Amino acid sequence: MQSRHVLCDPSQPWTHAPAGAGMKADRVSDRVAAQLRSLVHAQQLRPGDRLPAERTLAVQLGVSRTALREAIAQLSSQGLLTARVGGGTFVSEPTAQARAAIDAPLLPYLPVFQGDPAYRFDVLEIRHALEGATAWHAALRATDADHARIRAAFDTLMAAHGQDDPAGEARADAGFHLAIAEAAHNLVLLQVMRGLFELLQTNISQSRAMLFASPRTSEPLSAQHREMMEAVLAGDPERARAAAHAHLEYVHAALRTLDDNDARRARASRLPAAHR
Numbered sequence: 001m002q003s004r005h006v007l008c009d010p011s012q013p014w015t016h017a018p019a020g021a022g023m024k025a026d027r028v029s030d031r032v033a034a035q036l037r038s039l040v041h042a043q044q045l046r047p048g049d050r051l052p053a054e055r056t057l058a059v060q061l062g063v064s065r066t067a068l069r070e071a072i073a074q075l076s077s078q079g080l081l082t083a084r085v086g087g088g089t090f091v092s093e094p095t096a097q098a099r100a101a102i103d104a105p106l107l108p109y110l111p112v113f114q115g116d117p118a119y120r121f122d123v124l125e126i127r128h129a130l131e132g133a134t135a136w137h138a139a140l141r142a143t144d145a146d147h148a149r150i151r152a153a154f155d156t157l158m159a160a161h162g163q164d165d166p167a168g169e170a171r172a173d174a175g176f177h178l179a180i181a182e183a184a185h186n187l188v189l190l191q192v193m194r195g196l197f198e199l200l201q202t203n204i205s206q207s208r209a210m211l212f213a214s215p216r217t218s219e220p221l222s223a224q225h226r227e228m229m230e231a232v233l234a235g236d237p238e239r240a241r242a243a244a245h246a247h248l249e250y251v252h253a254a255l256r257t258l259d260d261n262d263a264r265r266a267r268a269s270r271l272p273a274a275h276r
Contacts (some may be wrong), residue, residue, distance in 0.1 A: 029070035058209045128248045135240035137184035139232045146183035153179035154229045
């Protein structure tokens, strides 16, 4: 899309800030960020539209360029704007805005999620809520192209089995689930799913690596993935939702069992050798 340079309207109330207001710098940048959000909505700027030059905006808003840069950085972190070095500031694509809105609340907790594998059960609970709906809509809305992508993702997952590469198998598993999410043709669902899989990649990969390492669990997982695929391809939403729920319930139970076994072995290792 070719960028449109959009000039500010001096008659808008946000274009003139009272000089010498005595505000702290962080409050000025917050106010400027709010004004820039109003600009985007009021002038109906589209993704790819360019905002006025930094110097022009700073003069019209009556603020320092430092405060303006802080406001632009704030909105960039929220996914609303994209600042290009030497190229200006642009309205971001909707997907970037959606992803930022999803990712931002989770980021402060990311070290906790990655440092404590027990949080994978929290992840499974939210996936249970999301993926049932995702599979339902995919069964109703998937196109022939979606069907081909789901089949290809399933084949990739099957080919990854037995390759002694749990991380690669985990990536293939994520690719299969995201192929179904794409087929649902719901942007919000898709971005939430992608956010979970990417932000919590370490936590989720640990779970998958544990499951795929054992034939006792990898074989049922393969059958469950095939059932999910076939239900979506058959256009049967009830069957697809049930398959997604059954799969995640199995994963939850299998991980609990593996954790219990690990804890039991750890307790046994602390016993005197004569009592093991």
